[in-house]
Amino acid sequence: xxxxxxxxxxxxxxxxxxxxxxxxxxxxxxxxxxxxxxxxxxxxxxxxxxxxxxxxxxxxxxxxxxxxxxxxxxxxxxxxxxxxxxxxxxxxxxxxxxxxxxxxxxxxxxxxxxxx
Amino acid sequence: xxxxxxxxxxxxxxxxxxxxxxxxxxxxxxxxxxxxxxxxxxxxxxxxxxxxxxxxxxxxxxxxxxxxxxxxxxxxxxxxxxxxxxxxxxxxxxxxxxxxxxxxxxxxxxxx
Numbered sequence: 598x599x600x601x602x603x604x605x606x607x608x609x610x611x612x613x614x615x616x617x618x619x620x621x622x623x624x625x626x627x628x629x630x631x632x633x634x635x636x637x638x639x640x641x642x643x644x645x646x647x648x649x650x651x652x653x654x655x656x657x658x659x660x661x662x663x664x665x666x667x668x669x670x671x672x673x674x675x676x677x678x679x680x681x682x683x684x685x686x687x688x689x690x691x692x693x694x695x696x697x698x699x700x701x702x703x704x705x706x707x708x709x710x711x712x713x
Numbered sequence: 714x715x716x717x718x719x720x721x722x723x724x725x726x727x728x729x730x731x732x733x734x735x736x737x738x739x740x741x742x743x744x745x746x747x748x749x750x751x752x753x754x755x756x757x758x759x760x761x762x763x764x765x766x767x768x769x770x771x772x773x774x775x776x777x778x779x780x781x782x783x784x785x786x787x788x789x790x791x792x793x794x795x796x797x798x799x800x801x802x803x804x805x806x807x808x809x810x811x812x813x814x815x816x817x818x819x820x821x822x823x824x825x
Contacts, residue, residue: 601755629812640717640804640816641756648812687755691812698768699811700746703755 599624599692603704610678611712618673618707620688629691630671631701632662636684644686647671658682678711685709715739717817719805725823731793734820738786738807745782746814747790748804756804762788795824 602621610616622628629648633641645656652664662673673686685708689701718737726732738745743764748756759778761769764785773780777796782788792799802821806814 640818643813646813694769696768698763700758700761700769701814705755
């Protein structure tokens with residue numbers, strides 16, 4: 598079955614420290630992978646995506662993610678966390694279905710709390 | 714560029730009542746999605762439109778949920794009758810290339 602797992606419900610980090618939010622996936626074929634962020638009472642905002650090419654993908658707000666095919670992982674990282682990074686983060690994988698159309702399957706989300 | 718617009722932002726109804734949500738996608742985006750996000754979970758796709766045609770509604774509870782996208786632009790999602798378990802945030806998203814999706818602010822539905 599095609600799925601996305603975010604093993605941590607919450608990640609706590611001190612401001613200025615590096616952060617990692619974990620994501621693993623299970624999908625047939627070459628994966629298209631995404632990270633979205635959700636602030637309170639807001640919709641999801643796109644952070645970055647991996648389709649092909651360099652395994653290290655850079656995105657918005659200083660975030661980056663590393664694609665690891667052998668470990669089927671796509672962890673989100675940032676070298677120095679800010680209090681304003683505190684939000685809910687979702688990993689997603691694109692799956693294709695009959696007719697050539699695509700849809701996203703989302704993980705359950707990880708709440709990031711950055712403490713001053 | 715204007716983003717995806719949704720209304721209302723909040724709605725409280727009693728069970729067995731009906732409710733409708735509206736979405737206006739980004740101009741020119743052919744693909745439109747409705748998601749249900751239950752508290753503590755990731756968004757789950759309910760229905761996907763390509764222009765005004767449905768390409769995936771496998772997760773839509775068709776006995777009570779319906780959606781339409783007349784003229785391939787705006788879309789409405791309706792629930793009739795609502796159940797307690799329908800309490801969630803309903804997100805609309807649109808896409809130009811079928812890969813990157815842009816989300817609206819969502820409608821928070823509370824069924825009492």
